[in-house]
Amino acid sequence: MSAVSRDGIRVLHVDDDPDVSDLTATFLERADKRFTVETAVDAAEGLDRLDGRPFDCVVSDYEMPGPDGIEFLERVRERYPELPFILFTGKGSEAVASEAISAGVTDYLQKETGTDQYTVLANRIANAVEHARSRRRVEHSERRLRKIVDSMPHLVYVVDETGTYRLVNEALAAFHGTTVEAIEGSTVDEVLDDRAAAQFRQDFRSVIATGEPKRLSGVEVADDEGEPHVFEPQVFPYDIGDADERAVLGVTRDVTERADRERKLERLQRRTSALMHTETAEETARVATEAADAVLEARLSGVFLVDDAGERLEPTAVVDAVNEAFDEVPVYPRDAPEGSRAALVWDVFEAGEPVRIDDVPDDDRVDEPTPSRSVILYPMGDHGVFVVSAERTHAFSGTDEVLVEILATTLEAALDRTDRRAELRRQRDELERKNERLGEFTSVVSHDLRNPLTVLNGAVDAAEATGDPEQFERCRNAVDRMDAMIENLLELSRHGEAISEPEPVDLARAASRAWGTVETDAERLAVETDLTVRADPERLARLLENLFGNSVEHGSGDGGEGDARAGDDLVVRVGDCDGGFYVEDDGPGVPEDLRGDVFDSGFSTRPDNTGFGLAIVERIAEAHGWSVDVTDGETGGARFEVTGVDPVE
Structure with a gap:
């Protein structure tokens, strides 16, 4: 029970003698101004009073009609276990005291004669109430402390x-x-x-x-x-x-999560530092997938980069477990149906926003079977998508998601760097090729043009001295030869430039048109291809013209150095080969010891040839990203194979 007011003490005095009750109430209220005393004549009335209003203490006689003081105490304790209860009785004995203590009495005081006993009783009541109030305050504090501590x-x-x-x-x-x-x-x-x-x-x-x-x-x-x-x-x-x-x-x-995050971050930093030193996209992707596996336990991860046509996201590097979990390493085409893994990956790539799925089988964005149960898809700009995946649901925490962002961002920067390096290498290689060609031009200018110039000077001197018409003819021939060399040098330079916008070209039609520009009577062309190639039409035509011209000059019976078939018709064939097409004649062919030189500028087995025709062929092929090689034909003639060609379906 609680006090009526902060300082007041409400006391219930129970005694079967009303005069005693009134007297006790009067003296208690005089002894302590805080007291308000109410009375009851027996235990039943006392319980009714307690049930009707709060009291701070009960003072009860022992001998009363009906339940005695001990029985009254027991009933009070059943209802109000913490309420102070003082047994104030005229009948005192050790047995009563012992019984009262066993029943949970707060204090025991025997009635005496004189008024001093009320002062003692008042002190006992005040002490009991204060003690009870202190205990309640402590219990309240403990409850508050417990609530705070438990929260x-x-x-x-x-x-x-x-x-x-x-x-x-x-x-x-x-x-x-x-x-x-x-x-x-x-x-x-x-x-x-x-x-x-x-x-x-x-x-x-x-x-x-x-x-x-x-x-x-x-x-x-x-x-x-x-x-x-x-x-x-x-x-x-x-x-x-x-x-x-x-x-x-x-x-x-x-701090388990924080410690785990710090441990993973430290491991990730060691791994990502290697990305700063990779040289190729393949090496960069491999380092990233190994980091995902080692740091995040993402065994089904891979880096998928967009192909040159922009139609597929292809696996550049995957964790080894991917090969075990999937029948085939996934490839993600742009036109994949909705609900497929590929469609989801493409959506992420095109939207440029990462996606995290904690339970893939339960997600309505994927309706095809997959061994992946958790996945984080992270786009990497124009490069592709970093797929971080595991075989268990809810495999990745918020910390893991942040680590994936760090890894993917670093990976994207590394891929940007490798692209720049690749472009620099391409530019360097191109510069080296141009320098080599400049060296060739310098050689031709300094050496090959010097011969006709020497002839011209000598012929001019002779013509001035003798007036012989033959010397003037020699002058014209030397000038014509220098003019042809200069023209071929300019053409070689033009055809060495890169192809900017190739287009589909019908190879058979291009070959027929190019054959019409070759000055020949007896020779004939056999076109055995239906290939359509992506090329610059003008340069492809020039490549074919030069190959045809080479066959005619070196393979027909025209009295030259390669005259092995005088009187016979030369046949030139155009057909398909592995990776491209070929031009082949049935002439004497190219000796094996000369095949390494035939594409060099100025090289020719004929004294009246400038030696630039096949050099121009090689430059045109390189400008398209093709390769050209010479070998034996099926009939023993020369066969030129152009490979690395991009066919058009």
């Missing part, structure tokens, strides 16, 4: 110097898979494993001995399922109210 997410506990838990909160009990009541009163040796208990005893004894708080880090304790957790305890000296007992208050934070 804390950290593990909170008070352990005395014997190692006994005096207080623990719900978080600590839940961590150990039990209740607060089960732990309070137990020792650290009974709750913790041997290693953790020994460490904890050492730490809290140090705090008790020094009186200084202590902060720890990296303390590992297993939960009730055996899973290790990392904690950061703070232990403070704590006064539990008993002068002879010392204790500590512990507040322990579970």
Whole structure:
């Protein structure tokens, strides 16, 4: 029961003699101004009064009609176990006192003669009420403390110097898979494993001995399922109210997730540092997938880069487990049907926004079977998509998602760098090729043009001295030869430039038109191809013209050095070969020891030839990204194969 007011004390006096009750009430109210005394003549009336209004204390006689004072006490205790109850009786004996104490009486006082007894009774009542009120305040504080402690997410506990838990909160009990009541009163040796208990005893004894708080880090304790957790305890000296007992208050934070994040981040930093030194897209993708597997345990991860046509996302590198989990390593075409893995990956690539799915089979965006159960899809600009995937649901935490972002962003930057390096290498190679060609031009200008110039100078001197018409003819021939060389040098330079916008070209039609430009009578062309190639029409025509011209000059019976078939018709064939097409004649062919030189500028086996025809063929092929080689034909003639050609379906 609680007091009516902060200072007032309401007392119920029960006695079968009304005169005694009134007298007692009068003297009590005089003895302590805080008292308000009401009376009852028996236990029944007293219980009715208690049920009707709050009282701070009950004073009762022992001998009364009906239930006596002890029985009245027992009934009060059933209803109001904390209410102060003083037995004030004229019949005193050790038996009554013992029985009253057993029933839970607050105090026992025997009636005497004189008024001083009321002063003593008033003091006893005031003390009993104050004690009860203090106890209630303490209990209220303890309830508030318990509520506060139990609301804390950290593990909170008070352990005395014997190692006994005096207080623990719900978080600590839940961590150990039990209740607060089960732990309070137990020792650290009974709750913790041997290693953790020994460490904890050492730490809290140090705090008790020094009186200084202590902060720890990296303390590992297993939960009730055996899973290790990392904690950061703070232990403070704590006064539990008993002068002879010392204790500590512990507040322990579970930093398992943070420790795991830091550990993963450290491992990721070591892995991603390798991305700064990769040279190719393939090597870069491999480093990234290995990092996803090692750091995030994402065994089904891979890097998928868009192809040159922009129609497919192709696997550049995947974790080895992908080959075991899938029948074939996935390839994601742009036109994949809705509900497929490929459609989802393309949506992420085109939207440029990452997607995380914790339960793939339960997600309505994918309706085809897949061994992946959790996935994070991260777009990488124009490069493609980083697929981070695992075989279990809810495999990735919020921390993992952040780590994937770091890894994917670093991967994208590394791919940008490798692209720049590849472009620089291409530019460097192109510059080297141009320098080589410049060297060739310089050689031709300094050497090959010097011969006709020498002839021209000599012929001019002779013509001036003799006026011989033959010397003028020699001059014209030398000028014509220099003019042809200069024209071929210019053409060689023009055809060495890159192709900007190739288009589909019918090879058979192009060959027929090119054949019409070759000056020949007896020779004939056999076209045995229906191939359509992506090329620059003009340059492809020039390539074919030069190959045809080479066959005619070196393969027909025209009296030249290669005249092995005088009087016979030369046949030139155009057909398909592996990776491209060929031009083949049935002439004498190219000797094996000369095949490495035939594409060099200025090289020719005929003294009247400038030697630039096949060099121009090679330059045109290189400008298209093709290769050209010479070998033996089926009939022993020369066969030129152009490969690396991009066919058009």
